[in-house]
Amino acid sequence: HVQSTELAFAAILADGSVVAWGHREYGGDCAAVQDQLVGVKHIQGSAYAFAAILESGRVVTWGHPGYGGDSSSVQALLSDVTHPVTHVQASERAFAAIRTDGQVVAWGHAEYGGDASRGQNQLQ
Secondary structure, eight states: OEEEOSSEEEEEOTTSOEEEEEOGGGTTOOGGGGGGOOSEEEEEEOSSEEEEEETTSOEEEEEOGGGTTOOGGGHHHHSOTTSOEEEEEEOSSEEEEEETTSOEEEEEOGGGTTOOGGGHHHHO
């Protein structure tokens, strides 16, 4: 499985690890999270960041923070193995993930969909 941002690529290797290349700041360098990228089953790219779903249902992100590469504000929701993430989709500057409990978790630039709070009641 290979995904891209506008300036980088990321691929899942046979052992479930990830290799990334291209522009460092826009997803081409995953060294900061490499130790977390174990058992990866899916990668999604925004314009300048990546999100990976692990076999455990946890999500790991890297790349430009303003494009969803920083998920720290919602990491607790993306790491809850009792309600793992099943799918991630991206816009240009944000990501949205759906968990097994139906909750949609969004992060990244608010004007590009990174804030799902306005529609959260209708999403569940």
